[in-house]
Amino acid sequence: MKLIKINRPLSYKCMTILARRLSHKTDKQWESVVGLEVHAQLNTESKLFSGAQNTFGGLVNNCVALFDAAIPGTLPVLNRKCVELGIMTALALSCNINEVSTFDRKHYFYADLPSGYQITQQRAPLATDGILSFQVYTPGIHKAPYRKSSKIKQIQLEQDSGKSLHDAELRRSLIDLNRAGAPLMELVFEPDLADGEEAAALVKELVLIVQRLGSCTGRMEEGALRVDANVSLRTPGDPLSTRTEIKNIGSVRGVAGAIRHEIERQRAILNNGGHIINETRAWDAVARVTIPMRDKEVVQDYRYMPEPNLPPLRVNLVTREDQNDIPSVPLIQDKIPELPEESRKNLIENFHLRPETAIQLVNEPILLNHFHDLTSNENRNPTKVANFLINDLLTVLNKKKLDTVHSPITTQQLQELTDLLLNRDINLDISRTVLEELIVISDVNLSPLKLIEEKGWKLTNNEEEVTKLCMAVIADNPKMVQQYKNGKTKVFKALLGKLYKESNNKIDMSIASKIMEGLLKK
Amino acid sequence: MNKLTSYTIKEIQKSYADKILTPTSFVDLSLQRAKQTKELNAYVTITEDVAETHGIESEKRFYIYKRPKPLDGVTIGIKDNFCTSNIATTCASEMLRNFVPTYDATVYSRLRRAGACLIGKCNLDEFAMGSGTVDSVFGPTRNPWSYDKDKWRIAGGSSGGSAAAVCSGSVLAAIGSDTGGSTRNPAALCGVVGLKPSYGLVSRYGLIPLVNSMDVPGILARTVDDATKVLNVVAGPDKNDSTTIKRDYEPITLRDIDLSKVRIGIPKEYYCQGMSREVVECWSYVTDLLENEKAIVKSVSLPHTSISLAVYYILNQCEVASNMARYDGIEYGLRANANSSTEELYATSRHRGFNNVVRSRILAGNYFLLTKNYVKYFVKTLKLRRLIVQDFQKVFHKVDGVDLLLTPTTLTDAPLFEDFAQRTNRDQCALQDYCTQPANMAGIPALSIPIQLSRNKMPLSLQLMGPPLSEDLIMNVARKIESLVQFPVLKAV
Structure with missing residues (x-):
């Protein structure tokens, strides 16, 4: 299994190189389209539906409530703090908060998903129709910043899964449930972006916003904010074409790199007359390539079903009257800091x-x-x-x-x-x-x-001292002084350089420059 | 000591006060009875040590601290799908044969807080899927009214163990669960009172789910008064179950009720094919009794009754498919010795851990939930469920409706095991649940009360249903019926 995983990126690399060589003949204009889905862990004391501690780096399997391990007979109890942070984030992104939202079960078997389903909000999410505007500016890539925005389709609350650790040598898997049931908000963006830099800028802005709000630590290196990118290419004006999904990108620069690579990979295939297949890929940050994910090859039917153990989540959109199970949205709005x-x-x-x-x-x-x-x-x-x-x-x-x-x-x-x-x-x-x-x-x-x-690093701005030094430099460099006097003013800088060196970098050069000029003009 | 089959909570507590009995001596008697009646197979586990400890605690409160709690010294049985810490909770399944929870179901912890003494965990159909208590990995439960070695009758199900325990006198009351009639059906066939409270009145926390949107902890007792006492202890909001009704629970008091102001509906759709003549006669017998007591009795219609079973089955299987997904052998439960892949581990564990009934419901449920079938089956059944709920809302209308409905609980008296086993679990449930599952679909309270014996000397029972949270009226009317019919006590076990 491990061998396959290593071989894949290599073979794709070869393909890409091959495709690039052939691309000259058939190269045509492609427009890349990028849409993001972001999972952000909510920064709360306890998990979404249980009282277990929500923390990063805890002792293995030590932050697990009975519910998180799907012990039979346990039931979910919605953590109000998660709702508040979700609403606050949605408001900061100009979303419409839904007065009633509901929870669904999304079924799939995985060892780090103890109940066999994830509780999420598929049919009636917490919030819909938002927008995130941001500046795209990477020094060295962009000459000047430009503004871009991406529409937000929906924001939903959902559970995180546990973590699996595969020991290939002993052929066994170890499960850590500390993250199981941790609160996530998933932000689904429309495919409004053109490339990896725009996507990275969006993610950077989102990190800044959630940090301001305190709704998420934004620590991508801890997995607190994870990005999935949908990438496709089309001829300008055409409808959206087949896309691939890059899962779980864990850094801002990773977002830019993964998408850039994926666009290039798709461009090479298309130029070569090939077809893009709808698949899930992963970003290998070390090899800097996207690779197909083996366990996501089969299309899953998630068999969604309403979560029967949680009543619909209601919020008060109008007044500042706050009830235990009906939080007031205006009250949350009041708490939003400067963005x-x-x-x-x-x-x-x-x-x-x-x-x-x-x-x-x-x-x-x-x-x-x-x-x-x-x-x-x-x-x-x-x-x-x-x-x-x-x-x-x-x-x-x-x-x-x-x-x-x-x-x-x-x-x-x-x-x-x-x-x-x-x-x-x-x-x-x-x-x-x-x-x-x-x-x-x-x-x-x-x-x-x-x-x-x-x-003794303090600068000398004593004019007498500076003048002395200047005169010494003039005396030591008669050639250059002559050149200057002959109208070759360029050497002035060189003289200043000598002065700078001579003084051991300890004089105020703005004063020195004036004095030097005065002396030379004498 | 055949009084064990007739003692009520009130009598027992009076005996304690008069020192004719003490909690420890009564617990011992109950344990003895539980062991003597082993051939009924009412229990998965008899919790002897636990019971004795509970008895001693009750005894101290009675005689040393002199501050007894409401159910001190009251022996109880708990269906083996309610979690009890440090006591195996098996769901009568190979899958959970060795599962020992670390926490108590709310129902059990409330009973304990009230002083009740646990005699044992009661048998059931695997994961409560059945109506006979014949599909248990620990074997079937026999009906205490007819348990001959060769020709015995079923106890009903799926809470058959709880019903048999109450009926045979090893406990005063028992907890069952009721998803489509699982408390009322065995209560009816064993001749005890079986209450399915309104959905949300009693916490489901710790009840290993069958169908979350229909499951309710049920109460089995020998008298309406005893059932009420237990309900008063277990009902009320629970922060661990978000679907419990938030309003504080008002304990029910039984009183001499004037039936002349009570309107009772007889839904004609419940008179159905396969209902025995004796059951129909029993139904009209009580109808007449109530009319004699000046109750307003009228015929009413619940037009969607006939589709209810089909709707019930689709929803049941969908939720079963989902709820059973957690049994993968990773965190708890049976783990098969299959190492080639995680998928193989799941498949082998689940194949070995579940019986055919469970597996076929999982298969059907997953089929109904497929994206391509979701609207066609699941969404459609939700719409039909709404129509069934509306039937009840119309019939319970404040002005021109009725206060309660009177129907049979089952179509016949308890079948012989050999006859029952002729049909598949699915067909039996379709027959047995006909009168009971609509109440689960609508979330309304329903109670089964024994009326008389059939020609087979087996109990015949009727069911009262009322609008949501009408337990008070149901219990009071039931007690009136109880006093009028004087159902016989089971003499010898």
Whole structure:
């Protein structure tokens, strides 16, 4: 079994290469169509229908209520918190909340699905008809951001399954039911997207929204948010063609990569005169290919049936009167915080940031918090602060392979450091060095100013001193000075470079540049 | 000690108060009776140690703390499809032969909280699918009124063990379950009172389901008064069962009821093919009795009665297919020794764990639920179920309807096993459930009450049905009938 799984991607790779070679003759314009289905785990204390703890990384089979193991005679009891978080998310995505929604059983046999069915909302979901608008902007791929939106067909509540672990050598499977019955909301999007980058941007925006709402941790690496992508190609203007479904993509870049690969794979087949078969595929993030899923080859009939143990879920759409089993939707609406799109608008309109900067800042909630902390002092220039956070702090963190969440640098330290930078007590290079030091030392009480003073990194802006240095550079480079005086002003930069080197990177170059220019013109 | 077959809860508790009996001595007597009557096969498990512990606890509350609970020292049997912690709960199936739950069904925990003493877990048709208690992996249950070695009669089902236990005097009351008549049918054939409460009045938590939308825990007792006492303990909302009615339960008190204000309907559709003359005579006998008591008796019509069975069967099989999907041998239950693949493990375990009846219902149910058949069968039967419910709503109309319906419970008295076994389980159910399953379709309360003995010296019983939550009226009218007919006590077991 394992051999087959390894062989498949190889054979497809070969096909793709082969197809690409042949494609020259028959290449024609294809339009790719992408639709997403996203499963997001609701961030609640307990599971959807049982009192067991809903947590990631618990001891194996230790967060399992009798109901989660489908012990005979147990019954589901709907967790109200899940309903609230589902509604809040649906409202944030402009959905219509259904006054009455119902639960269904979806049947299939799988070892990590103890009851033999999943409780979901197939016929009357929690919410329908929403829309998610987002900015598509990947630095390096897109020159400028553009706006895109995808309609949401429905949002439904459903149970997660357990996890199976297959031991190929001992030929046995192990089951962990900690995740069984964990609350999920499934968001079904219309096929409104054109490529993997748009899909990745949608997912990124969705992660930001659910994090703002607190409805899901958005931690894709923990499987808290998983993406299925439906991909098909068609001649522009034609109806939708046969699609494939890529299951369970676990990262934003994975979404972009998997869809890009799948589009290329389909394009190659079609150009070669082949047909796409409707199948379920998986994204192999290491080999960077999509591969067919063996156990999904047979089309399943899920034999849906209404869940008889749960009465219809009712909500109060009109008033703020809240009852135990009828939550008030307006009350939930009141609790929705500022959403990422509003934050961007705010950054552009009130802080005069460029759209790209606003997008990047909002993409990193921790940086955005820092930004607001730092700019609460009006003396700090918002654009410079934003650039410092994105270009310097983020770069340093990336270099140290740290997530913004795990950054040890405090706001206090950043305040001190930005002030030093903005007052030109240090330059950008030094500020990066300081950031690196702060990460290495990881001491929240360490003062950047003290560090700079100790290390003697402070810039000289004493004009006399700078003039001295400038004169020394002029004296040492008579050739270049002559060239400059002959009108070859380009060498000015080279002279500054010498100065920079000479001074050991410790003078304020903006002052130095002025002084140097003055001296040369004498 | 043949008084065991006639004692009521009231009498027993009076004996305790007078110290003629004590809970421990009575529990011992009950256990003895349960063992003496082993050939009835009423029990899957006799819970001797548990019963003795319960008896001692009751005794302490009676005589030491002097604060007895409502059912202290009352011996009970529980159908073996209700979960009881640390006590095997088998559903009379190979699949769950070794299944020992770690939790109590709400019905059982409430009975325990009220002081009841568990004598044993009662026999049933496998997963409660049947109407004879003949399809149990532990063998059939015999009717205490006729249990001769060679020529014996069935106890009815699927709660036949519970009915036989109550009838033969090893318990004062028993819990059954009722999906299409499974409590009322054996109650009728064994000559005891059998109550199927309104859907949602009694929690299903811990009842291993047959058809979730129709299952109700049922109560079997020798008198209406005893059944009422048990109902008052087990009824009421339960946060573990979302389908229970949220309103607080008002305990029922029995009183001398004036029948002149009670309107009783005789639905003509219940007079059907295959109904024995004796049953029809019994039905008109009680009709006359009620008229003599000045009750307003009139003929009414429930036009969709004849389609009810077909609708019941499709819904039953669909839910069975779904509910049985969990028995795959992974977490609990029978696991076959099949290692070549997970699919083979499932198939072998399920083949060995379930009898033919269960397997055929699973097969049929899955067929009805296929996407291509869903609208044709499942959706259509839901619509028909609505019509059946509406029949009842019309007939129970406040102004020009009736308060209760009086019908037979079964079409005949208890059949001989050899006759019963002539037909398949499916055909027998189709016959036996005719009068009982409509109440499950509509979720309304229904009660079977023994009236008289047939020429075979077997009990004949009738059924009272009322609108949802009309248990109070049903129990009071039933008690009136009980006092009028004076059904004989089973003498020797």
